[in-house]
Amino acid sequence: xxxxxxxxxxxxxxxxxxxxxxxxxxxxxxxxxxxxxxxxxxxxxxxxxxxxxxxxxxxxxxxxxxxxxxxxxxxxxxxxxxxxxxxxxxxxxxxxxxxxxxxxxxx
Amino acid sequence: xxxxxxxxxxxxxxxxxxxxxxxxxxxxxxxxxxxxxxxxxxxxxxxxxxxxxxxxxxxxxxxxxxxxxxxxxxxxxxxxxxxxxxxxxxxxxxxxxxxxxxxxxxxxxxxxxxxx
Numbered sequence: 001x002x003x004x005x006x007x008x009x010x011x012x013x014x015x016x017x018x019x020x021x022x023x024x025x026x027x028x029x030x031x032x033x034x035x036x037x038x039x040x041x042x043x044x045x046x047x048x049x050x051x052x053x054x055x056x057x058x059x060x061x062x063x064x065x066x067x068x069x070x071x072x073x074x075x076x077x078x079x080x081x082x083x084x085x086x087x088x089x090x091x092x093x094x095x096x097x098x099x100x101x102x103x104x105x106x107x
Numbered sequence: 108x109x110x111x112x113x114x115x116x117x118x119x120x121x122x123x124x125x126x127x128x129x130x131x132x133x134x135x136x137x138x139x140x141x142x143x144x145x146x147x148x149x150x151x152x153x154x155x156x157x158x159x160x161x162x163x164x165x166x167x168x169x170x171x172x173x174x175x176x177x178x179x180x181x182x183x184x185x186x187x188x189x190x191x192x193x194x195x196x197x198x199x200x201x202x203x204x205x206x207x208x209x210x211x212x213x214x215x216x217x218x219x220x221x222x223x
Contacts, residue, residue, distance in 0.1 A: 034209040038146075041215065043111070044201070049209040087152055091208040095167040098152040 002026055002090050006099035012107045019075040021102045023066075023088035031067045032092035037084045038101070048073065050091065080106055109133040111202050111214035119221050125192050129185040129202030129214060136160060136178050140205040141185045143176065146216070147198035157205060158185060192221045 003026035013019050023033065035048040046055045048064035061076045075082055083106055088099040115127035129141065143155040156166035158176040166174045175188040185202055197220050203210035 032208055036210070036213075038152075043213045043215050045213075046209055046211050049207050049211070055211070089152070089154075089209075094165065095169070096154045098154070100151050 001095055002029060002093055002097055004088050004090055004097055004099040006086075006088060006102050008102060009100070010103040010105065012105045013078050014107045015078055015080060017078045019078050019082075019104060021073045021086055021088075021104075023071045023073070023099050025069045025071075025090055028068045029090040029092035032090055033064070033066065033071045034089045034091060035062075035064055035073045036087045036089065037082075038087060039084045047086075075104070078104070078106070109204065109212050111204065111212060113200060113202055113214045113217040115200075115217060115219070117218055117220060119192055119196075119219060120223055121193055121221055123192055123221075125187070125189040125196065125200075125219055125221075127187045127200055127202075127217065127219070129187070131183045131185065131204075134204070135180075136183050136185060137180050141176075141178065142203045142205050142210055143174075143187045144201045144203055144210065144213075145196075145198050146201070147195065149195055155187070155189075194221050197221045 005024045007022050032050045036044045038044045047062050052064040063074045085101045085103045087101050110132045112130045119125045137160045140159045142157045158164045164176045173190045178185045199216040201216045203213040
């Protein structure tokens with residue numbers, strides 16, 4: 001299986017800060033990486049889909065980049081509603097696998 | 108608007124069978140593929156498997172011998188069965204629509220505890 005490793009495991013930042021989360025794949029996954037936002041009791045929205053494409057209903061302060069084995073999710077201007085755990089996920093080969101998550105909090 | 112709702116028993120006994128239903132509204136289950144994903148303390152988020160209408164399935168090899176998926180077009184529902192459950196299967200279970208090599212729409216999830 002392709003392992004996805006995220007860093008950091010948690011981050012605390014101030015409102016308005018730029019936050020960057022990194023995801024590394026154990027082998028090349030081309031650009032087949034998705035990012036999701038998970039909050040307890042809510043349906044997780046897809047933020048980014050393959051090709052670093054922004055999902056239609058997602059705020060433009062979220063952006064994704066990367067290819068091969070290294071990927072990043074950037075939140076440009078952290079907002080209180082962004083407090084959540086963020087997961088990367090590869091859809092290059094089966095079984096599709098997730099990173100272990102990055103918890104984002106407000107300082 | 109597409110909406111997915113998972114339902115089923117919140118408590119299952121060890122060695123028993125976990126059975127969940129995903130009810131889809133605003134979209135036909137015949138029009139896409141459907142996935143089951145779970146979040147457990149041990150494995151984090153884990154893709155369990157997917158089903159393509161009318162019934163082709165692909166499962167995570169880690170679960171292959173225990174998982175069964177099916178769908179009912181007349182009720183617009185997708186089903187999951189997981190046999191021989193242990194405490195390690197305790198977690199939140201999600202159904203999600205598959206599109207553009209991703210899980211584009213998820214349900215709220217349902218919590219399942221395995222305990223005697």
